[in-house]
Amino acid sequence: MFGVWLSLVLLLCLLGGVAGFWWLQRRRQQQKEALLRRQLVSVTQSSRQTGDNIAHDLRTPLTRLRADVEDALRHDDSEMHRATLERVLDEIQNMQNIVNALLALSQAEAGVMRVRKKTVDLSGLLEELIELYIPSAEERQLTLQGRIAPNLNIEADRQLLARIFANLFDNELKYVPAGGTILLTALASGPHVEIRVEDDGPGIPVEMRDKIFERFARLDPSRTLSGGSGLGLSLVKAFAQLLQGEVRVVESSLGGAAFILTLPASAAELSKPSP
Amino acid sequence: MVKLLIIEDDEAAAGSLKRGLVEAGYAVELAHDGERGLQQAQAGDHDLWVIDIMLPGRDGLSVLKTLRDQGRRTPALILSALGKVDDRVEGLRVGGDDYVVKPYAFDELLARIEALLRRVRSFGSGPETMLELADLKMDLLSRNVTRGGQEIDLQPREFRLLEYLMRHAGQVVTRTMLLENVWEYFFDPQTNVVDVHISRLRQKIDKSFATPLLHTVRGRGYILRPEA
Known part of the structure; x- marks a missing residue:
């Protein structure tokens, strides 16, 4: 008799455990989904504004580059060409810094940057x-x-x-x-x-x-x-x-x-x- | 002649790189995909491989891993796509010896190739205890630095900076190389931090002597050598 009761209690405990585990998992999943939804909304909101800023910040140096190169091409002066190329290289470096920083930023924000703790x-x-x-x-x-x-x-x-x-x-x-x-x-x-x-x-x-x-x-x-x-x-x-x-x-x-x-x-x- | 193999699928980039390296005095072989790169590396007797990670077919990490698994110890410099942070660790893990992020400056790549080749040449000569260049002497055991017999007092970091420059004497070292090797930071601050440390070191080792040893190479970095 005691054996039967014991088995029954154990079975109930096991079922309770399984149910509890399932419930916890589901709640975690729901919390995760809610967090993802919130992140998605905030990313979409900020990305449009960010896009405008990136366009602006890259268009300014591009405009300068273009004007500088066109000006150099109108002239046949190797010294001037050299000076232009040096400025172009500096400008490329600036743009590269912006692109590198943007990339690091989006990787960090998206959580794909690996953190070595x-x-x-x-x-x-x-x-x-x-x-x-x-x-x-x-x-x-x-x-x-x-x-x-x-x-x-x-x-x-x-x-x-x-x-x-x-x-x-x-x-x-x-x-x-x-x-x-x-x-x-x-x-x-x-x-x-x-x-x-x-x-x-x-x-x-x-x-x-x-x-x-x-x-x-x-x-x-x-x-x-x-x-x-x-x-x-x-x-x-x-x-x-x-x-x-x-x-x-x-x-x-x-x-x-x-x-x-x-x-x-x-x-x-x-x-x-x-x- | 020192022989290099470049495995890089962007033919225009590989072409410019080859031209620059040939002008710097190297014999350069090109491969434009991973499979052929692997075959050429296995067949040749190169002194150094430059391997791009992103290659059609077989990627650069797999090429290098295969070569290392076959016991080939040729030094390898890895090129990676812009900003993939993990590539550096991954590249060094499969047996790369150094790592440069694309788009790179040619001078950065050249300086690193030279540093790698030098490291290989000095390998096996036993640990050095004394570094010398002209009348500048550096005792790595007693940490004593003298120039023309005159003692020079260096801070611990200045000592490491000078040690790195001495180990690469006669060769251009870039700011990024100094940040990585002397300070162990794998990013470039916006402030000219390295330049100011160099000029402080220069004050100590060059200021009261007739021939300067530490020179700035415009747009490239620094070089320690006895002549201007």
Whole structure:
């Protein structure tokens, strides 16, 4: 009798387990589908606007290229031809940079860029990047400083992390006027690490703070003034998301802009913040 | 004469590449698809292969993997389509020795070919402990650097930068090569970070000496050599 009851209970447990598993799977599937739908809607909305911007940003150099080459062809001057070819090559390089950045961006946003996560010594990496950029900052009469908590280890892709900070530094070096200060702070905050890159430059108006992460967004409406692909901050955002992090910009206590990047750190790997 | 095999299906691109490499003093053989490339590589005694990944029929990675599986150790430089990030890792995994993204600058490719050939030539000569160029001496064990007997104080990164330049003395090295080999970053920042580090190094090794050793090659990169 007991045996029969036991079999019955076991059978019920098994059925319950199967049903529970099926229900969980279905819910996961539904959540996935909803997420995909949301992503699709947002991609379609943004892609039209992006397409316009890409067309604009590639048409400008194309126009210049065409005029330059036509002008050279009207003349029979080998010195002038050489100068034209050199300008053409520079312009091709600029366009190549834009295309490369766009490609990286779409791969990152579509989630097809492979992320190679390993334990990264974030403190060491940030010190290295500061060391890499200090001479360039000094050349522009800028002070670049780091206040980095020791032994910050995170699970992330070293190359992606480095590209995020290189893009942020490139941006700072371009926009902070000579005599300015750029400060990088990194510390552990609960299950995250928070890294701030801030400056005492002109800052970013409140209404522009979300827009600057969009493709080809520039504070300067004339667009061509600053050079660059206009995609650096979009890349920062896309790479941060690939690493399950996020980036935002606020006003810095130094008076300029503060980019705040939050990244998850596996708790076991994370040391206590320094006192 | 150093013999190169280029396996590249874009005939126009392969043609320009061949012209440039012949002018640089190499003997160049071309193959326009994977199957023929594989046969030519097996039949020839090339010093280096340049292999495009995207090939009709049999792709470049499979060609290289087959050659490596057959025990052929000829150095291989891989060309990949623009921006396929994983190709670099994949290419090096199947036995590629270096990797260049298309569209590449000819000078970048040439510099890397020269670096690869040099690496192969110096292979087996045992680990070096002392690097020398004219009166510049670098002791890799004591990490002591002197020029004309005078001690030069270098930061750790400057030491690595100079070591790389010394190991490639007489040969143009590009900014990208320096970023990859000295800093281990596989992307190019928009800021001229490498140039400024080079000019700091130049201050230390050249400034108070009559003959400069570290030269800028316009549009290409840098070269360390005793004559201008």
